Amino acid sequence: MLDQARTRWHPIAAAHDLPLRHVFHGQLLGREFAVWRADDGYVNVWENRCLHRGVRLSIGINDGRELKCQYHGWRYSNRTAGCTYIPAHPADAPARTITNRTFPAVERYGLVWSATDEPQGEVPEVAGLAEGEFLGLRGIPVNAPADRVVARLRGYSFQPSGRIDGNDAEIAVEAAGDFSVALRAREGGAETLAVFFVQPVDSNRSVIRGVLNSDAEGAARLAVLRHHNERLSKLRDAIEQEAAQAPAPEPIAPQFERLPAELAEMPELTAHGRKAALRVQVARKWQAADGIAGFELKPLSGLLPTFQPGAHIDVHMPNGEIRQYSIANGPGESDRYVIGVKLERDSKGGSVCMHESVREGDVLAISEPRNNFPLRRDAVKTIFVAGGIGVTPLLAMAQALHHQELAHEFHYFTQGESQLAFRDRLDGLKGTLVPHLGLDPEATGAKLREILSVYKFGMHLYLCGPGPMLETARKIAAEAGWPEGAVHFEYFKNTNKIDDSSSFEVALARSCMTLKVPAGKTILEVMREAGIDMPSSCEQGACGTCLATVIEGEPDHQDVYLNDAERKSGTKIMTCVSRAKSARLVLDL
């Protein structure tokens, strides 16, 4: 019987077992769950085990948006259970594939329902029980197998709620299944339907979860609860005595799934480079500021992949254009991606299409989120400098730090008050937000000098905005003593003039392949023609997606992603725009 039980819905907790910011330890058929409700109401049922070292997540911390493991502080996102941050390596974005095992969750009759395997059908709907009018009884744990509990429950006797002081009720079994019994008690004109669901915790442990078909108030309610508590406790004692006579069955040993081996694998081989694996619907489009449209993108089905602050998506537009937009979401807001699109005066078709053609209800193809602009959370203080629409990735970062109560300042430069985008999110940052409005380039420089004047060990700076502003800010930071490793930036686009006149040879060390790159073609294009697929996104040297490691040879950098130290080290190259100064480059691909 327990074998078939795996694909059925069972109650695993009462709704009131999930108070604000709590993590409940549930168990079904030998498998432990960490059950927690996020602040947005979503109920998460996860394998009770951190993927890193196996520590129970039920002792973790529910911060309302993410669950944090107690052992090494790994953070897992609401809904997707994807890992969003690994504190031991603050400069890295965790591999998106580090995702905990999740189980389905449905709330009904004041209970949280789940299943250890893919459940068949829906959560049972019980005739005579109406949502909102029932009274849930205290869960009664019993040290006995579920079938024994169900058998004894058929003989359970109780008074209807309207005649709780009587002792002459007639009981009828209305329905019974492998894991449930419905009983009706009648006395005089009063009658009450009681439905008991038996949760098979393990082979020899169960929980009786009773629901009555009518609620009561005040003292009457208390009397009903006490009545059932007394009778069910007596029943429990009788069942346990009976069960103790028989040899106890072996506990069910949970099988933990092996992890995917793909983390160490080569980039996948496919014909086409930029993939739009996801379909989303524009759930909301609004004016986020003057000239800036906000979009809320929701999945057509299932869950969106986990994102980290700083991540971007490619949006494949109806007109064939592909553009990159940073995700502005705060942590745990995993049911949608929020992006902001600025209408460009010299738009080549991207922003115009988003502003004028795309409407609420439209379906868009987007890539999975990639994070080439990861946020460290080990800074003693983080300074954000946003210019214009550059606010979006930094907003996601600041919301994460704000939620974790890590020290930061958010400097936001725009033309005027009406250009401040995502006001609701900005307001959430409270006192850390410092708007700088209407400054000309000279005044902006002076303000940046002031903001960046003090560098202390352990501080980090994140910049995103128009090219000239980033150049100025990076120069000022360098002059003020900020080390390059503490200055993180993301350009909207690469305004460098690309010189693709050189020709050279590229050897791919792991693929055992040597390719010729002629003038007029990029390394990325030549690799793709040879069947090697590198992930890419902006394809203009700004986003960092097509980064490769250089083993030998001298790169000719033409991107705006790498910082000066990375460029000088000669160990990294953006394959979409950069080339070789030497006759040969050896890449670790």
Add this chain to the structure above:
Amino acid sequence: MPETIPCSDRVLLNDWHVVADRSMLSPHAPIFTRLLGVDLRIDSSDRHGTQLVRADTGETVKTVTKYGFVWACLGTPERDILYIPQADEPDRYLVTGGSIAVKVSGLRAVENFLDMGHFPFVHTGWLGDEPHTEVAPYRVELTEDGEVLATDCKFYQPVASPTATEGFIVDYVYKVIRPYTVALYKSNPIQKERLDVITLFVQPVDEENCVAHPFLCYLREGIDEASIRSFMQLIFAQDKPILENQMPKRLPLDPRAETPIRADAVSVYYRRWLRDRAVTYGAIPARP
């Protein structure tokens, strides 16, 4: 149940293990403990010294005392008890740090001892503090004696020594000496060229239970025995509830059982080292 399976690892059966802190012995009452799944009774008297008897067969078990501990070997000893050179230096305290029982495989306890990444989260305010969470790259190698050695380990610590007024980056060296024995070397805050040594002898009670017996060789200058012991007990009490919530309780040796990151280089090495030495007691063997 796994703990009833007898140990078949020769390397463990024929080795010495700590089974009690000597200071716990009393001539008036025996101590009952367990080693590798075998129940033991320890009697001590002035006349007969310390005697160990197996509860299952009634046979006497080989025993010696050293470093303030009672040691036992269930089989035929193939090597001596570990030699700790620092224990011979007269200007050190030799402190047994208070044995602590943990309901988890001793191999998990050893791995935890090798782990810096948990300092800010489990030993908050002592061995680490957020936001200083980064584990910088370090070196791991095998010594000529076949021990796992991790060097260049650095970590930011808020209270690294009793005299410290602010946090600073502390240097560590770790060494796995035997499957259930691990040592930590930390530069002394006053005599910076000399090392304080903590050796952790883990008693494999059974596959899913252990007792950690720390042995501390600390330079005497600027510190007293009671503070060394109480600091060690504080740290171990913080580890215990975390370790007891690890699932499974035994250490999985399958590389795909858990997710290692770069910071775990020494544990990855340790797991592989156990696999190569065919240590299975307290472990879940890798799939063939």
